[in-house]
Amino acid sequence: MNGRTCVDTAPLDEILTRYPASEAALIQVLQDVHRAYHYLPCDVLVKVAEALEVPLAKVFSVGTFYKAFSLVPQGRTIVRVCTGTACHIRGADRLIEEFERELKIKPGETTADMGFTVKTVNCVGACAMAPVVIVGETYHGGAEPAKVAKYIAEKEADHEN
Amino acid sequence: MVTLTIDGRVAKVPAGATVLDAARAIGVRIPTLCQHEALEPWGGCRLCLVDVTKKEWRGWQKMVVSCMFPAEDGLAVATATERVVATRKVVLDLLLARCPDTPLVQRLAHEHGIERTSYQPNPEPTDCVLCGLCTRVCDSIGVSAIATVDRGAGKEVAPPFHQPPPDCIGCLACAEVCPTDCIPYQTSDSARSIWGKTFTMVRCPHCGRAHITREQAAFYAGRGGVPESYFETCDACKRTQMAKTFTSLSAVR
Numbered sequence: 180m181n182g183r184t185c186v187d188t189a190p191l192d193e194i195l196t197r198y199p200a201s202e203a204a205l206i207q208v209l210q211d212v213h214r215a216y217h218y219l220p221c222d223v224l225v226k227v228a229e230a231l232e233v234p235l236a237k238v239f240s241v242g243t244f245y246k247a248f249s250l251v252p253q254g255r256t257i258v259r260v261c262t263g264t265a266c267h268i269r270g271a272d273r274l275i276e277e278f279e280r281e282l283k284i285k286p287g288e289t290t291a292d293m294g295f296t297v298k299t300v301n302c303v304g305a306c307a308m309a310p311v312v313i314v315g316e317t318y319h320g321g322a323e324p325a326k327v328a329k330y331i332a333e334k335e336a337d338h339e340n
Numbered sequence: 341m342v343t344l345t346i347d348g349r350v351a352k353v354p355a356g357a358t359v360l361d362a363a364r365a366i367g368v369r370i371p372t373l374c375q376h377e378a379l380e381p382w383g384g385c386r387l388c389l390v391d392v393t394k395k396e397w398r399g400w401q402k403m404v405v406s407c408m409f410p411a412e413d414g415l416a417v418a419t420a421t422e423r424v425v426a427t428r429k430v431v432l433d434l435l436l437a438r439c440p441d442t443p444l445v446q447r448l449a450h451e452h453g454i455e456r457t458s459y460q461p462n463p464e465p466t467d468c469v470l471c472g473l474c475t476r477v478c479d480s481i482g483v484s485a486i487a488t489v490d491r492g493a494g495k496e497v498a499p500p501f502h503q504p505p506p507d508c509i510g511c512l513a514c515a516e517v518c519p520t521d522c523i524p525y526q527t528s529d530s531a532r533s534i535w536g537k538t539f540t541m542v543r544c545p546h547c548g549r550a551h552i553t554r555e556q557a558a559f560y561a562g563r564g565g566v567p568e569s570y571f572e573t574c575d576a577c578k579r580t581q582m583a584k585t586f587t588s589l590s591a592v593r
């Protein structure tokens with residue numbers, strides 16, 4: 180709740196300079212906030228409501244409606260393992276197991292160092308490449324459990340930069 | 341005026357009226373859940389479905405929500421075709437699955453021959469039918485303290501962060517408009533609470549009745565540019581005072 184955590188508002192201030200103070204900008208602002216903070220912190224939502232002159236209840240409504248938004252802190256990189264039909268048949272389960280083993284978290288959880296959050300998704304529209312794993316913004320088609328450690332290491336290198 | 345037929349009967353209504361208005365004007369009953377005369381139609385519950393057609397549509401007809409569809413000249417409306425009844429039943433069956441213990445939903449379902457839902461009943465029964473009347477009435481007074489939260493089966497009406505809503509003025513309009521009375525509140529001479537927020541009541545200086553919250557008085561004053569003290573006197577006492585003024589005025593004359 181308000182005041183529970185104090186997040187740095189500098190990224191938000193920068194985001195707000197790019198949009199008009201209007202309800203029409205709400206989703207774009209929330210997307211940028213999500214990208215900057217990796218979730219929607221509640222005190223940031225309060226400030227967004229004030230800046231765009233949108234009732235806080237509306238901001239919360241939109242923030243909880245879309246699956247792309249999270250209200251709890253998430254890792255810097257989101258790993259999405261597709262469990263749609265095609266990917267399921269081609270071994271999504273074994274990929275999930277491998278991520279669990281490597282990162283020591285279950286789908287829906289975040290690593291203690293806030294590096295990774297693992298999620299499952301239902302078909303990302305790339306069934307021809309099944310099974311598909313998306314690490315951050317990188318799509319890995321024909322993903323193999325043996326390469327999971329490599330997928331993670333590549334991102335970890337990015338985190339360090 | 342526009343002229344249309346509803347279940348074969350002729351209805352004449354002013355332009356701008358909806359099919360539902362026209363049906364009500366001639367006493368044809370169409371079930372509704374999310375419609376309220378004081379609010380803009382929303383078309384959310386889908387209970388008020390009807391079939392419409394026109395001569396020039398050559399047998400083609402479409403199902404529309406009567407609370408939003410405008411009455412037009414030459415429109416032929418059928419409120420109980422087989423597919424309308426079947427679709428309405430699906431809506432009620434689903435509502436009964438969501439709200440298995442809610443008397444209003446049970447009654448509507450019963451009227452359509454449904455005693456028990458054919459779906460898996462909600463393991464966490466709720467009385468909220470998600471008609472959106474509460475959030476829309478709150479929007480219409482210009483407050484918007486509550487809204488729907490989450491999506492799909494988990495969707496509910498709630499204040500932001502599920503905390504006492506900072507914007508709420510405690511007017512109780514949401515609770516009063518709720519068709520299933522599922523918004524709890526408490527009100528007495530000294531305090532009122534709703535959505536987990538507690539309000540202090542303003543007492544009328546003349547009759548002592550606690551008739552409005554401090555926040556309501558402040559909100560109405562801010563909106564109307566009238567001093568807050570104007571709202572301290574209750575409507576009944578305002579009328580009495582007005583009557584007295586008029587009587588003394590005519591006595592002078």
Ligand code: SF4
Pocket residue numbers: 474477478483484485486507508509510511512513514515534535
């Ligand atoms: S009581 Fe609060 S939430 Fe309900 S309509 Fe009034 S202001 Fe809105």
Ligand code: SF4
Pocket residue numbers: 467468469470471472473474475497514517518519520521522523
């Ligand atoms: S709380 Fe009542 S008025 Fe609000 S959506 Fe639910 S049933 Fe409708």
Ligand code: FES
Pocket residue numbers: 261262263264265266267301302303304305306307309310311
């Ligand atoms: S099922 Fe995985 S991309 Fe379609």
Ligand code: FES
Pocket residue numbers: 371372373374375382383384385386387388389405406407408
């Ligand atoms: S009354 Fe028309 S859709 Fe709800």
